[in-house]
Amino acid sequence: MKFNMKKHRKYLLAGGLLLATATPSFALFGIGDIVFDPTSYASLVSQLTTLESQYNMLKNNVTHFSLKQQWQTTLTQLKNVNVANMFGETAGMSIALNTNSPSGSITAWKTATVPVNSSTSTFLKGQTVGSSTQLSQLAMIEMADSVSPDCLTAVGQYRANRSQNQTANTTLLQNQFDGTSATNSEVQQLNLLNAAEAQKLSEMQSQGTMQTCLASQMTVANMQQRNAAAQDLNSAAMVQQQRAMNDTSAANEGHTWQTYIP
Known part of the structure:
Protein backbone atom coordinates (compact mmCIF):
# COMPACT_ATOMS: atom_id res chain seq x y z
CA MET A 1 0.00 0.00 0.00
CA LYS A 2 2.85 2.39 0.77
CA PHE A 3 4.46 1.64 -2.59
CA ASN A 4 1.23 2.38 -4.46
CA MET A 5 0.79 5.74 -2.75
CA LYS A 6 4.22 6.92 -3.80
CA LYS A 7 3.57 5.80 -7.33
CA HIS A 8 0.22 7.58 -7.37
CA ARG A 9 1.86 10.84 -6.20
CA LYS A 10 4.38 10.63 -9.02
CA TYR A 11 1.55 10.35 -11.55
CA LEU A 12 -0.26 13.35 -10.07
CA LEU A 13 2.91 15.47 -10.14
CA ALA A 14 3.65 14.55 -13.75
CA GLY A 15 0.07 15.34 -14.75
CA GLY A 16 0.20 18.73 -13.05
CA LEU A 17 3.39 19.69 -14.87
CA LEU A 18 1.85 18.68 -18.18
CA LEU A 19 -1.22 20.83 -17.57
CA ALA A 20 0.96 23.76 -16.54
CA THR A 21 2.87 23.73 -19.86
CA ALA A 22 -0.09 23.09 -22.24
CA THR A 23 -1.57 25.85 -24.49
CA PRO A 24 -5.01 27.21 -23.54
CA SER A 25 -7.54 24.70 -24.79
CA PHE A 26 -10.42 22.63 -23.55
CA ALA A 27 -12.37 19.57 -24.58
CA LEU A 28 -15.69 19.84 -26.33
CA PHE A 29 -18.78 17.93 -25.24
CA GLY A 30 -16.75 16.18 -22.55
CA ILE A 31 -14.79 14.22 -25.11
CA GLY A 32 -11.08 14.43 -24.47
CA ASP A 33 -9.82 13.95 -28.02
CA ILE A 34 -11.75 16.94 -29.49
CA VAL A 35 -9.92 20.07 -28.34
CA PHE A 36 -10.76 23.75 -29.09
CA ASP A 37 -7.74 26.08 -29.23
CA PRO A 38 -8.74 29.83 -29.01
CA THR A 39 -5.27 31.00 -30.13
CA SER A 40 -5.39 28.99 -33.35
CA TYR A 41 -8.95 30.15 -34.01
CA ALA A 42 -7.97 33.82 -33.70
CA SER A 43 -5.05 33.30 -36.11
CA LEU A 44 -7.34 31.60 -38.61
CA VAL A 45 -9.88 34.44 -38.44
CA SER A 46 -7.08 36.97 -39.07
CA GLN A 47 -5.87 35.03 -42.10
CA LEU A 48 -9.38 34.81 -43.52
CA THR A 49 -9.86 38.56 -43.06
CA THR A 50 -6.61 39.23 -44.94
CA LEU A 51 -7.61 36.90 -47.76
CA GLU A 52 -11.00 38.58 -48.02
CA SER A 53 -9.37 42.02 -48.29
CA GLN A 54 -7.03 40.77 -51.01
CA TYR A 55 -9.94 39.22 -52.88
CA ASN A 56 -11.94 42.45 -52.75
CA MET A 57 -8.92 44.41 -53.97
CA LEU A 58 -8.39 42.06 -56.91
CA LYS A 59 -12.09 42.14 -57.67
CA ASN A 60 -12.06 45.94 -57.78
CA ASN A 61 -9.00 45.89 -60.03
CA VAL A 62 -10.71 43.79 -62.68
CA THR A 63 -14.03 45.60 -62.45
CA HIS A 64 -14.56 47.59 -65.66
CA PHE A 65 -16.57 50.66 -66.51
CA SER A 66 -19.60 49.95 -68.61
CA LEU A 67 -20.22 53.58 -69.71
CA LYS A 68 -16.81 54.69 -70.94
CA GLN A 69 -18.29 56.42 -73.98
CA GLN A 70 -19.13 59.43 -71.83
CA TRP A 71 -15.42 60.36 -72.00
CA GLN A 72 -14.92 59.76 -75.72
CA THR A 73 -13.70 62.63 -77.91
CA THR A 74 -13.36 63.10 -81.67
CA LEU A 75 -10.10 63.21 -83.61
CA THR A 76 -9.85 66.22 -85.90
CA GLN A 77 -9.52 65.27 -89.56
CA LEU A 78 -7.15 66.96 -92.01
CA LYS A 79 -8.00 67.01 -95.70
CA ASN A 80 -5.40 67.03 -98.43
CA VAL A 81 -4.44 70.41 -99.84
CA ASN A 82 -5.12 71.03 -103.53
CA VAL A 83 -3.19 74.13 -104.61
CA ALA A 84 -4.36 75.84 -107.81
CA ASN A 85 -1.84 75.68 -110.64
CA MET A 86 -3.01 77.81 -113.57
CA PHE A 87 0.27 78.24 -115.45
CA GLY A 88 2.59 75.82 -113.64
CA GLU A 89 3.60 78.38 -111.04
CA THR A 90 2.79 75.99 -108.17
CA ALA A 91 3.88 72.76 -109.80
CA GLY A 92 4.67 70.18 -107.10
CA MET A 93 3.25 72.32 -104.27
CA SER A 94 0.31 69.98 -103.59
CA ILE A 95 2.68 67.03 -103.40
CA ALA A 96 4.97 68.92 -101.02
CA LEU A 97 2.09 69.87 -98.70
CA ASN A 98 0.52 66.40 -98.58
CA THR A 99 3.43 63.96 -98.62
CA ASN A 100 6.85 63.44 -97.09
CA SER A 101 8.97 64.65 -100.01
CA PRO A 102 11.94 66.92 -99.16
CA SER A 103 13.11 67.04 -102.78
CA GLY A 104 9.58 67.86 -103.93
CA SER A 105 9.42 70.72 -101.42
CA ILE A 106 12.66 72.24 -102.73
CA THR A 107 11.52 71.99 -106.33
CA ALA A 108 8.08 73.45 -105.59
CA TRP A 109 9.58 76.38 -103.66
CA LYS A 110 12.05 77.25 -106.43
CA THR A 111 9.30 77.11 -109.03
CA ALA A 112 7.02 79.43 -107.04
CA THR A 113 9.63 82.10 -106.18
CA VAL A 114 11.63 84.74 -108.06
CA PRO A 115 15.33 83.85 -108.39
CA VAL A 116 18.25 86.23 -107.98
CA ASN A 117 19.69 86.49 -111.48
CA SER A 118 23.31 86.80 -112.53
CA SER A 119 23.22 90.55 -113.18
CA THR A 120 22.03 91.15 -109.65
CA SER A 121 24.85 89.00 -108.34
CA THR A 122 27.34 91.13 -110.23
CA PHE A 123 25.84 94.28 -108.75
CA LEU A 124 25.95 92.91 -105.20
CA LYS A 125 29.64 92.04 -105.36
CA GLY A 126 30.55 95.66 -104.77
CA GLN A 127 28.41 95.98 -101.63
CA THR A 128 29.81 95.97 -98.08
CA VAL A 129 28.42 93.38 -95.68
CA GLY A 130 26.82 94.99 -92.63
CA SER A 131 26.10 98.33 -94.27
CA SER A 132 24.34 97.31 -97.47
CA THR A 133 20.56 97.35 -97.73
CA GLN A 134 20.69 95.10 -100.74
CA LEU A 135 22.86 92.49 -99.01
CA SER A 136 20.49 92.43 -96.02
CA GLN A 137 17.64 91.72 -98.45
CA LEU A 138 19.72 88.98 -100.03
CA ALA A 139 20.33 87.46 -96.58
CA MET A 140 16.58 87.41 -95.92
CA ILE A 141 15.95 85.74 -99.28
CA GLU A 142 18.61 83.12 -98.62
CA MET A 143 17.18 82.37 -95.17
CA ALA A 144 13.68 82.05 -96.61
CA ASP A 145 14.97 79.71 -99.32
CA SER A 146 16.50 77.53 -96.61
CA VAL A 147 13.68 77.23 -94.05
CA SER A 148 10.62 77.41 -96.31
CA PRO A 149 11.17 74.07 -98.10
CA ASP A 150 11.71 72.44 -94.71
CA CYS A 151 8.40 73.88 -93.55
CA LEU A 152 6.67 72.53 -96.64
CA THR A 153 8.13 69.11 -95.88
CA ALA A 154 7.07 69.31 -92.21
CA VAL A 155 3.49 70.11 -93.19
CA GLY A 156 3.48 67.29 -95.73
CA GLN A 157 4.93 64.85 -93.21
CA TYR A 158 2.36 65.79 -90.59
CA ARG A 159 -0.53 65.30 -92.97
CA ALA A 160 0.82 61.99 -94.28
CA ASN A 161 1.61 60.62 -90.80
CA ARG A 162 -1.77 61.65 -89.45
CA SER A 163 -3.47 59.64 -92.17
CA GLN A 164 -1.20 56.64 -91.57
CA ASN A 165 -1.74 56.79 -87.80
CA GLN A 166 -5.51 57.01 -88.12
CA THR A 167 -6.00 53.23 -87.86
CA ALA A 168 -3.80 52.92 -84.77
CA ASN A 169 -5.50 55.87 -83.08
CA THR A 170 -8.96 54.52 -83.82
CA THR A 171 -8.11 51.04 -82.55
CA LEU A 172 -6.64 52.37 -79.34
CA LEU A 173 -9.66 54.60 -78.82
CA GLN A 174 -12.04 51.67 -79.29
CA ASN A 175 -10.14 49.53 -76.80
CA GLN A 176 -9.94 52.31 -74.25
CA PHE A 177 -13.70 52.85 -74.37
CA ASP A 178 -14.61 49.17 -74.58
CA GLY A 179 -17.09 48.34 -71.81
CA THR A 180 -16.69 44.55 -71.90
CA SER A 181 -14.34 42.35 -69.91
CA ALA A 182 -12.23 41.61 -73.00
CA THR A 183 -9.95 44.62 -72.49
CA ASN A 184 -10.57 45.56 -68.87
CA SER A 185 -8.13 43.50 -66.86
CA GLU A 186 -5.55 45.46 -64.91
CA VAL A 187 -2.68 44.42 -67.21
CA GLN A 188 -4.69 45.25 -70.34
CA GLN A 189 -5.60 48.68 -69.04
CA LEU A 190 -1.96 49.40 -68.16
CA ASN A 191 -0.94 48.35 -71.67
CA LEU A 192 -3.52 50.73 -73.11
CA LEU A 193 -2.15 53.55 -70.97
CA ASN A 194 1.37 52.82 -72.21
CA ALA A 195 0.15 52.79 -75.82
CA ALA A 196 -1.62 56.10 -75.29
CA GLU A 197 1.55 57.65 -73.84
CA ALA A 198 3.56 56.40 -76.84
CA GLN A 199 1.06 57.95 -79.25
CA LYS A 200 1.14 61.18 -77.25
CA LEU A 201 4.94 61.26 -77.50
CA SER A 202 4.80 60.84 -81.28
CA GLU A 203 2.26 63.64 -81.57
CA MET A 204 4.36 65.93 -79.36
CA GLN A 205 7.42 65.27 -81.51
CA SER A 206 5.43 66.09 -84.65
CA GLN A 207 4.10 69.24 -83.02
CA GLY A 208 7.67 70.17 -82.07
CA THR A 209 8.69 69.96 -85.72
CA MET A 210 5.80 72.21 -86.69
CA GLN A 211 6.67 74.72 -83.97
CA THR A 212 10.28 74.80 -85.14
CA CYS A 213 9.03 75.60 -88.62
CA LEU A 214 6.85 78.42 -87.31
CA ALA A 215 9.74 79.87 -85.32
CA SER A 216 11.94 79.80 -88.43
CA GLN A 217 9.31 81.56 -90.53
CA MET A 218 8.75 84.16 -87.82
CA THR A 219 12.48 84.86 -87.78
CA VAL A 220 12.47 85.58 -91.51
CA ASP A 232 12.75 104.02 -93.43
CA LEU A 233 15.03 105.56 -90.79
CA ASN A 234 17.97 105.64 -93.15
CA SER A 235 15.85 107.26 -95.88
CA ALA A 236 14.60 109.94 -93.48
CA ALA A 237 18.12 110.76 -92.37
CA MET A 238 19.36 110.91 -95.97
CA VAL A 239 16.59 113.27 -97.06
CA GLN A 240 17.20 115.51 -94.09
CA GLN A 241 20.90 115.63 -94.87
CA GLN A 242 20.28 116.44 -98.52
CA ARG A 243 17.89 119.24 -97.62
CA ALA A 244 20.45 120.75 -95.31
CA MET A 245 23.25 120.59 -97.85
CA ASN A 246 21.26 121.83 -100.85
CA ASP A 247 19.29 125.07 -100.50
CA THR A 248 15.77 124.52 -101.73
CA SER A 249 14.41 127.84 -100.57
CA ALA A 250 11.96 129.75 -102.69
CA ALA A 251 13.09 133.03 -104.27
CA ASN A 252 13.95 135.77 -101.77
CA GLU A 253 13.66 133.28 -98.84
CA GLY A 254 16.44 133.04 -96.29
CA HIS A 255 16.10 129.61 -94.77
CA THR A 256 15.61 126.00 -95.82
CA TRP A 257 12.56 123.96 -94.97
CA GLN A 258 14.32 120.98 -93.42
CA THR A 259 11.38 119.21 -91.85
CA TYR A 260 9.70 118.25 -95.12
CA ILE A 261 10.25 114.66 -96.19
CA PRO A 262 8.73 113.51 -99.52
Missing part, protein backbone atom coordinates in the same frame (compact mmCIF):
# COMPACT_ATOMS: atom_id res chain seq x y z
CA ALA A 221 9.32 87.71 -91.21
CA ASN A 222 10.82 89.68 -88.32
CA MET A 223 13.97 90.19 -90.33
CA GLN A 224 11.93 91.66 -93.17
CA GLN A 225 10.07 94.02 -90.85
CA ARG A 226 13.27 95.04 -89.11
CA ASN A 227 15.03 95.80 -92.40
CA ALA A 228 12.03 97.80 -93.63
CA ALA A 229 12.02 99.88 -90.44
CA ALA A 230 15.78 100.46 -90.68
CA GLN A 231 15.44 101.47 -94.32
